[in-house]
Amino acid sequence: MTERELREIVARLHGELTRYGLVAWTAGNVSARVPGRDLMVIKPSGVDYDDLSADNMVLCDLDGVPVEGDLSPSSDTAAHAYVYRAMPEVGGVVHTHSTYATAWAARGESIPCYLTAQADEFGGEIPVGPFALIGGDDIGKGIVSTLTGHRSPAVLMRNHGVFTIGPTARAAVKAAVMCEDVARTAHLARALGQPIPIAQADIDALYDRYQNVYGQRPSPAPSS
Amino acid sequence: MTERELREIVARLHGELTRYGLVAWTAGNVSARVPGRDLMVIKPSGVDYDDLSADNMVLCDLDGVPVEGDLSPSSDTAAHAYVYRAMPEVGGVVHTHSTYATAWAARGESIPCYLTAQADEFGGEIPVGPFALIGGDDIGKGIVSTLTGHRSPAVLMRNHGVFTIGPTARAAVKAAVMCEDVARTAHLARALGQPIPIAQADIDALYDRYQNVYGQRPSPAPSS
Amino acid sequence: MTERELREIVARLHGELTRYGLVAWTAGNVSARVPGRDLMVIKPSGVDYDDLSADNMVLCDLDGVPVEGDLSPSSDTAAHAYVYRAMPEVGGVVHTHSTYATAWAARGESIPCYLTAQADEFGGEIPVGPFALIGGDDIGKGIVSTLTGHRSPAVLMRNHGVFTIGPTARAAVKAAVMCEDVARTAHLARALGQPIPIAQADIDALYDRYQNVYGQRPSPAPSS
Amino acid sequence: MTERELREIVARLHGELTRYGLVAWTAGNVSARVPGRDLMVIKPSGVDYDDLSADNMVLCDLDGVPVEGDLSPSSDTAAHAYVYRAMPEVGGVVHTHSTYATAWAARGESIPCYLTAQADEFGGEIPVGPFALIGGDDIGKGIVSTLTGHRSPAVLMRNHGVFTIGPTARAAVKAAVMCEDVARTAHLARALGQPIPIAQADIDALYDRYQNVYGQRPSPAPSS
Numbered sequence: 042m043t044e045r046e047l048r049e050i051v052a053r054l055h056g057e058l059t060r061y062g063l064v065a066w067t068a069g070n071v072s073a074r075v076p077g078r079d080l081m082v083i084k085p086s087g088v089d090y091d092d093l094s095a096d097n098m099v100l101c102d103l104d105g106v107p108v109e110g111d112l113s114p115s116s117d118t119a120a121h122a123y124v125y126r127a128m129p130e131v132g133g134v135v136h137t138h139s140t141y142a143t144a145w146a147a148r149g150e151s152i153p154c155y156l157t158a159q160a161d162e163f164g165g166e167i168p169v170g171p172f173a174l175i176g177g178d179d180i181g182k183g184i185v186s187t188l189t190g191h192r193s194p195a196v197l198m199r200n201h202g203v204f205t206i207g208p209t210a211r212a213a214v215k216a217a218v219m220c221e222d223v224a225r226t227a228h229l230a231r232a233l234g235q236p237i238p239i240a241q242a243d244i245d246a247l248y249d250r251y252q253n254v255y256g257q258r259p260s261p262a263p264s265s
Numbered sequence: 266m267t268e269r270e271l272r273e274i275v276a277r278l279h280g281e282l283t284r285y286g287l288v289a290w291t292a293g294n295v296s297a298r299v300p301g302r303d304l305m306v307i308k309p310s311g312v313d314y315d316d317l318s319a320d321n322m323v324l325c326d327l328d329g330v331p332v333e334g335d336l337s338p339s340s341d342t343a344a345h346a347y348v349y350r351a352m353p354e355v356g357g358v359v360h361t362h363s364t365y366a367t368a369w370a371a372r373g374e375s376i377p378c379y380l381t382a383q384a385d386e387f388g389g390e391i392p393v394g395p396f397a398l399i400g401g402d403d404i405g406k407g408i409v410s411t412l413t414g415h416r417s418p419a420v421l422m423r424n425h426g427v428f429t430i431g432p433t434a435r436a437a438v439k440a441a442v443m444c445e446d447v448a449r450t451a452h453l454a455r456a457l458g459q460p461i462p463i464a465q466a467d468i469d470a471l472y473d474r475y476q477n478v479y480g481q482r483p484s485p486a487p488s489s
Numbered sequence: 490m491t492e493r494e495l496r497e498i499v500a501r502l503h504g505e506l507t508r509y510g511l512v513a514w515t516a517g518n519v520s521a522r523v524p525g526r527d528l529m530v531i532k533p534s535g536v537d538y539d540d541l542s543a544d545n546m547v548l549c550d551l552d553g554v555p556v557e558g559d560l561s562p563s564s565d566t567a568a569h570a571y572v573y574r575a576m577p578e579v580g581g582v583v584h585t586h587s588t589y590a591t592a593w594a595a596r597g598e599s600i601p602c603y604l605t606a607q608a609d610e611f612g613g614e615i616p617v618g619p620f621a622l623i624g625g626d627d628i629g630k631g632i633v634s635t636l637t638g639h640r641s642p643a644v645l646m647r648n649h650g651v652f653t654i655g656p657t658a659r660a661a662v663k664a665a666v667m668c669e670d671v672a673r674t675a676h677l678a679r680a681l682g683q684p685i686p687i688a689q690a691d692i693d694a695l696y697d698r699y700q701n702v703y704g705q706r707p708s709p710a711p712s713s
Numbered sequence: 714m715t716e717r718e719l720r721e722i723v724a725r726l727h728g729e730l731t732r733y734g735l736v737a738w739t740a741g742n743v744s745a746r747v748p749g750r751d752l753m754v755i756k757p758s759g760v761d762y763d764d765l766s767a768d769n770m771v772l773c774d775l776d777g778v779p780v781e782g783d784l785s786p787s788s789d790t791a792a793h794a795y796v797y798r799a800m801p802e803v804g805g806v807v808h809t810h811s812t813y814a815t816a817w818a819a820r821g822e823s824i825p826c827y828l829t830a831q832a833d834e835f836g837g838e839i840p841v842g843p844f845a846l847i848g849g850d851d852i853g854k855g856i857v858s859t860l861t862g863h864r865s866p867a868v869l870m871r872n873h874g875v876f877t878i879g880p881t882a883r884a885a886v887k888a889a890v891m892c893e894d895v896a897r898t899a900h901l902a903r904a905l906g907q908p909i910p911i912a913q914a915d916i917d918a919l920y921d922r923y924q925n926v927y928g929q930r931p932s933p934a935p936s937s
Contacts, residue, residue, distance in 0.1 A: 061289065065733065065894040066887055068830065138830055138894070144901035147827040147908040155371040157399070157425045158292065158362055172911075174918060175829070200911050201829045215290055222289040222362070229368035231905055233455055236371040239396075239424050246398060285513065379595040381623070381649045382516065382586055439514055446513040446586070453592035457679055460595040463620075463648050470622060509737065603819040605847070605873045606740065606810055663738055670737040670810070677816035681903055684819040687844075687872050694846060 044082070047073055048095035051082045054214045058137060059090050061218050069137035070115040073210035074125050076132070079103045081125055085112040116175065123181020124206060128189070133210030135217040138202035141224035145169075146197035152227050155236040159223045160247035164192025167220060172199040180204075192248060195220040268306070271297055272319035275306045278438045282361060283314050285442050293361035294339040297434035298349050300356070303327045305349055309336040340399065347405020348430060352413070357434030359441040362426035365448035369393075370421035376451050379460040383447045384471035388416025391444060396423040404428075416472060419444040492530070495521055496543035499530045502662045506585060507538050509666050517585035518563040521658035522573050524580070527551045529573055533560040564623065571629020572654060576637070581658030583665040586650035589672035593617075594645035600675050603684040607671045608695035612640025615668060620647040628652075640696060643668040716754070719745055720767035723754045726886045730809060731762050733890050741809035742787040745882035746797050748804070751775045753797055757784040788847065795853020796878060800861070805882030807889040810874035813896035817841075818869035824899050827908040831895045832919035836864025839892060844871040852876075864920060867892040 054071045058064045067090070072083035082098050099114040101107050105122035107114055115121075121134045145152055145167075152167040154160055159167070170187040173179035184204045187196045194216040195205045203220055207213035230236040239247075278295045282288045291314070296307035306322050323338040325331050329346035331338055339345075345358045369376055369391075376391040378384055383391070394411040397403035408428045411420045418440040419429045427444055431437035454460040463471075502519045506512045515538070520531035530546050547562040549555050553570035555562055563569075569582045593600055593615075600615040602608055607615070618635040621627035632652045635644045642664040643653045651668055655661035678684040687695075726743045730736045739762070744755035754770045771786040773779050777794035779786055787793075793806045817824055817839075824839040826832055831839070842859040845851035856876045859868045866888040867877045875892055879885035902908040911919075 066890050068894075138828070138898070140894070140898050141901060143828065143898050144905075147898065147902035148906050149909050150906070155424060156362070156367065172909075172915075174915060176922060200827060200909060218290050222292075222364070226362070226364050226367050226371065228901060228905065229365060229452060230371035233368075233452065234372050234374070237373050237396075237424060243396075243398060250400060379648060380586070380591065442514050446516075446588070450586070450588050450591050450595065453589060453676060454595035457592075457676065458596050458598070461597045461620075461648060467620075467622060474624060603872060604810070604815065666738050670740075670812070674810070674812050674815050674819065677813060677900060678819035681816075681900065682820050682822070685821045685844075685872060691844075691846060698848060 042076060044075055044080075044100070045095060047075060047082050048098040048100075051084070051098050051210055052093045052095050054210055055084060055090050055093050057214050057218060058135075061221065063137040063139040063217060063221055064090070065138070069135070069139075070117055070121075071133070071135050071210055071214060072115075072118075072121045073133045074131070075100075080108065081121060083118055083121060084115045086115050088112075117180075119176075119178065120180040120184060120204065123178050124184055124204075127181070127185040128206065130208065131206045132208045133206070133213035135205045135210070135213040136202065137217055137221070139217065139221035139224070141228050142167075142195075142197055142203045142221050143201070144228065145224055146199055146201060146203070149199050151197065152224055153236075154239050154244055155227050155230055156223060157239070157247055158219065159227075160239060160244040161251035162216065162219045163195060163223070164248040164252075165241075165244050167193050167195050167197060167223065170196045170198045170204075172201070266300060268299055268304075268324070269319060271299060271306050272322040272324075275308070275322050275434055276317045276319050278434055279308060279314050279317050281438050281442060282359075285445065287361040287363040287441060287445055288314070289362070293359070293363075294341055294345075295357070295359050295434055295438060296339075296342075296345045297357045298355065299324075304332065305345060307342055307345060308339045310339050312336075341404075343400075343402065344404040344408060344428065347402050348408055348428075351405070351409040352430065354432065355430045357431045357437035359429045359434070359437040360426065361441055361445070363441065363445035363448070365452050366391075366419075366421055366427045366445050367425070368452065369448055370426060371424055373423050375421065376448055377460075378463050378468055379451050379454055380447060381463070381471055382443065383451075384463060384468040385475035386440065386443045387419060387447070388472040388476075389465075389468050391417050391419050391421060391447065394420045394422045394428075396425070490524060492523055492528075492548070493543060495523060495530050496546040496548075499532070499546050499658055500541045500543050502658055503532060503538055503541050505662050505666060506583075509669065511585040511587040511665060511669055512538070513586070517583070517587075518565055518569075519581070519583050519658055519662060520563075520566075520569045521581045522579065523548075528556065529569060531566055531569060532563045534563050536560075565628075567624075567626065568628040568632060568652065571626050572632055572652075575629070575633040576654065578656065579654045581655045581661035583653045583655075583658070583661040584650065585665055585669070587665065587669035587672070589676050590615075590643075590645055590651045590669050591649070592676065593672055594650060595648055597647050599645065600672055601684075602687050602692055603675050603678055604671060605687070605695055606667065607675075608687060608692040609699035610664065610667045611643060611671070612696040612700075613689075613692050615641050615643050615645060615671065618644045618646045618652075620649070714748060716747055716752075716772070717767060719747060719754050720770040720772075723756070723770050723882055724765045724767050726882055727756060727762055727765050729886050729890060730807075733893065735809040735811040735889060735893055736762070737810070741807070741811075742789055742793075743805070743807050743882055743886060744787075744790075744793045745805045746803065747772075752780065753793060755790055755793060756787045758787050760784075789852075791848075791850065792852040792856060792876065795850050796856055796876075799853070799857040800878065802880065803878045804880045805878070805885035807877045807882070807885040808874065809889055809893070811889065811893035811896070813900050814839075814867075814869055814875045814893050815873070816900065817896055818874060819872055821871050823869065824896055825908075826911050826916055827899050827902055828895060829911070829919055830891065831899075832911060832916040833923035834888065834891045835867060835895070836920035836924075837913075837916050839865050839867050839869060839895065842868045842870045842876075844873070 070084040105118040170183040173183045205213045205216035294308040329342040394407040397407045429437045429440035518532040553566040618631040621631045653661045653664035742756040777790040842855040845855045877885045877888035
């Protein structure tokens with residue numbers, strides 16, 4: 042894949058964030074690692090989703106420093122970059138403040154596994170990461186420490202929002218879409234009573250089958 | 266109706282699932298029995314809704330085995346196929362994880378009949394089926410055992426989602442749309458207090474009238 | 490206005506029901522009285538919203554009997570017709586099962602006046618009408634007896650849905666849109682605590698001002 | 714910027730209110746101060762959002778009196794005008810009845826700061842203003858007295874809705890979009906338990922950083 046093709050893919054994937062209502066104004070972002078190079082492509086800061094194109098995506102090194110052009114990358118670039126440095130198997134990262142998932146994050150609660158679709162995609166609960174301020178490596182560290190050794194490709198960062206990872210940017214976008222879908226259904230289920238948990242053996246069977254059928258995600262990275 | 270026309274109908278009906286917000290990513294599917302033959306047409310696995318067309322629908326036998334082409338059918342094909350084998354009056358099957366209906370399913374609760382529209386379309390409560398793992402006939406058996414002898418064309422499969430049936434694929438899609446509509450309204454009604462149940466005699470009168478006026482659905486199949 | 494223009498207006502106004510998400514499948518309908526004649530124009534039964542046009546609107550007399558063409562009118566035609574017979578100042582009627590309003594209707598609860606926009610448009614609470622079976626004049630009678638002498642152009646028919654009236658079909662559609670908007674906000678306000686009621690004198694002042702500024706609705710009909 | 718360009722900007726910004734579902738029928742409005750002149754551009758009263766254009770925006774003086782053309786300005790013009798007179802640093806004002814924010818307003822509750830995005834944009838809680846009747850300066854006074862000396866560019870007017878301000882109309886629209894986003898997430902967070910508050914020092918750090926990075930908003934006006 043050329044860098045040009047990757048820019049087009051990343052620009053276009055932002056359309057899935059708006060299609061599923063995961064983002065307001067300019068608040069979410071998608072990035073992808075340039076295969077085989079220590080580079081990443083990410084959304085520019087503060088540009089409307091309608092105006093994104095291959096041309097205005099920002100190419101950065103894995104410290105989050107732009108390597109060409111005049112546009113500033115997303116203000117969340119440091120967190121994306123930290124993940125790429127620490128988790129070599131990750132090819133795409135997505136960040137949103139999607140509503141229901143962020144509501145769980147505001148309570149600091151992980152999402153229990155009430156749904157077979159959650160067992161398939163997330164392998165169990167969706168975990169909560171620590172509160173962290175923007176502006177250094179704290180958010181990145183919180184994402185990596187929570188997701189390392191965990192089946193879930195999504196983490197709810199406390200009082201903040203969602204980060205998802207995947208072998209490709211598209212897989213990370215899928216995880217962001219499914220995370221909000223699961224968060225919404227689990228919210229509604231619990232709003233009127235107590236959902237029935239799924240037995241751990243059934244969660245394991247569902248996850249194993251789904252990963253084999255679709256099998257596009259490598260095993261979790263060793264602790265960084 | 267030719268097989269070609271049926272492929273076009275099934276492809277296009279997926280557009281109703283996205284229009285009404287019943288599906289996320291590639292998670293729901295529609296199928297139709299080929300009239301007079303032991304064949305069915307179903308969504309291919311993992312293809313975006315935007316990319317569905319008559320050409321990429323998958324023609325399968327009633328064991329769920331593709332009879333032509335290279336595309337794999339939906340991972341839910343076994344459940345659809347089981348329903349067609351067990352319920353000869355069924356011409357269409359739909360599966361979704363629509364949010365509100367699935368929230369009831371996560372609690373293992375049937376939806377009581379609080380609405381005249383529910384009495385019309387479902388003839389009373391919308392029932393819950395058993396927890397079942399994907400990969401064999403368990404889901405299909407759960408659908409058939411729950412819907413056989415029941416007025417409702419929709420079943421909430423526990424911790425999973427919705428399956429609906431109909432004499433045609435279009436009727437099954439309508440039932441999926443109405444199931445989510447009813448599930449959402451019933452959820453909201455109960456969130457702030459106790460809805461007023463509809464008397465059984467009134468439910469019966471509404472259902473009888475609706476079936477006669479629109480009268481397109483045959484009587485329930487005998488126990489399989 | 491010609492009958493042709495009225496058909497176009499009524500067909501097009503159904504687009505507002507879908508735009509605001511007030512209807513699922515084919516479940517809501519708009520009608521208008523033909524000015525100066527004992528006739529009404531209404532949606533055909535069971536036709537998709539996408540397929541509505543001036544040509545397939547159904548012209549009926551005020552007993553709900555079609556006076557030309559082959560299409561059947563909406564199954565709610567008897568209720569619309571009853572309203573036109575009993576309330577000569579009404580020029581348009583709308584029926585929906587919009588979600589939040591219908592949730593209040595399922596509990597048999599009127600919507601208290603928590604919002605200045607509700608005071609403006611509805612002059613206070615939105616009332617509940619009786620449970621009534623379709624197929625005779627019961628629904629029409631319930632609408633008329635509830636709205637006669639009441640400021641509100643909307644009634645929540647118990648376990649059923651919303652009917653709204655207006656001097657024109659457009660005004661009735663506006664009332665249907667605002668009814669759902671008010672029902673949703675009031676639901677959410679009450680979900681987390683106790684909303685603050687608006688004092689009756691303030692409701693009166695708001696309603697009087699709004700009716701004078703926009704002043705397109707005649708005073709309520711005398712009891713029928 | 715010419716007055717013509719400002720009219721186009723204001724007309725087009727209303728499209729963001731509909732895109733994000735902040736308005737029903739014709740109930741919200743955007744205005745902008747004409748830079749360097751005692752004039753403002755505002756939505757006409759009762760015109761559909763689909764029909765807004767540069768040509769039908771209404772040019773008013775800062776008492777809210779139209780200075781050209783035949784169209785009446787929004788019925789909320791007096792409140793906008795009062796803000797421009799009292800807060801010279803304000804270049805844009807937006808009013809909506811957006812659902813979740815208005816639900817907090819109906820309870821007379823400010824929105825506590827549970828989210829880093831809220832700390833960024835609003836600098837802490839979103840405050841509640843007084844109940845005020847339309848038709849004089851009471852709404853304007855309530856907005857100005859609440860927002861003066863407060864970090865938040867948004868105020869929840871009790872039992873009414875949201876007003877937001879900004880150095881430009883676009884900034885005020887962004888604040889209206891983010892206010893509803895924050896109000897919805899905070900509502901859902903609290904619906905299932907107790908969200909974790911963010912420490913004041915962290916709120917301050919987030920707000921300071923965000924204002925410096927995006928730094929387009931002047932400091933609050935002195936008390937009027």
